Amino acid sequence: MPRTRRCRYPNCHAMVAFPDHYCQQHYEHEAEYLASRQRWARSNDRQYTHKYNTITRYRNEDKRQQYSFYRTRQWSHLRQQVLERDHYLCAYCKVQGIITPAKTVDHIVPIEFDEMLKADIDNLAVICSKCHRLKTGWEQATYGTGQDNELKNVKPINDVSSIVVLMNKG
Incomplete structure (x- = not known):
């Protein structure tokens, strides 16, 4: 049977x-x-996560230091302040007139591009997963961030509404 x-x-x-x-x-x-x-x-595959952590996330000492910042008490306090300031709503969607709940806090100017802005609360905004995906692609094209990319010598844009316009063009 x-x-x-x-x-x-x-x-x-x-x-x-x-x-x-x-x-x-x-x-x-x-x-x-x-x-x-x-x-x-x-x-939940240990081999996959080990490969991701050792090859992608912590690929060099700079990246290791950047990601270790996210495990500090300073970051958790900053993150909570930004979430409460923005009422857990995506700042990028809000510019477009859309209300989207979100829990991710993102650096407007990536810390890979400008390390000095990593603890600046004015450089932080709440972002939903859809906008985060679009913004990451835009950052890689504009600033040259990301794996196997070379940082470009461009002026940083720290205005969310300008970034939304540029993000949606590409």
Whole structure:
């Protein structure tokens, strides 16, 4: 007799043969479920995280020092002040007239570009994940930040509304 289990769809009690997770009626959720399991496995894979930390995140002494700043008490206090100042709302979305809740605090001018601004509260803003992704791409193109890039000699832009305009162009 084949092994079976209950369908993963909420309140569905149909039995499903292994290796499937959903019955015929809810089978469209199978691919999404398998993808989420792969994401979870990758994020909890020690080899993957070790490679990320040693090769990407801490690739040189400068990056090691930059990331160690995020584990200090000073950073946690700054972060909390900025979150409360901005009411946990993305500053980049707010400029566009959109209200988006967020918990990430970002340096307006990246610390890789200007180390002196890392503890400046005026250089910090709350940012949502969508804007953070766009801004990171824009920073890499504009400032030359990121892995395998060379820092460019450009004037830093510290106005959120100007950055939003430039971010959305690219």
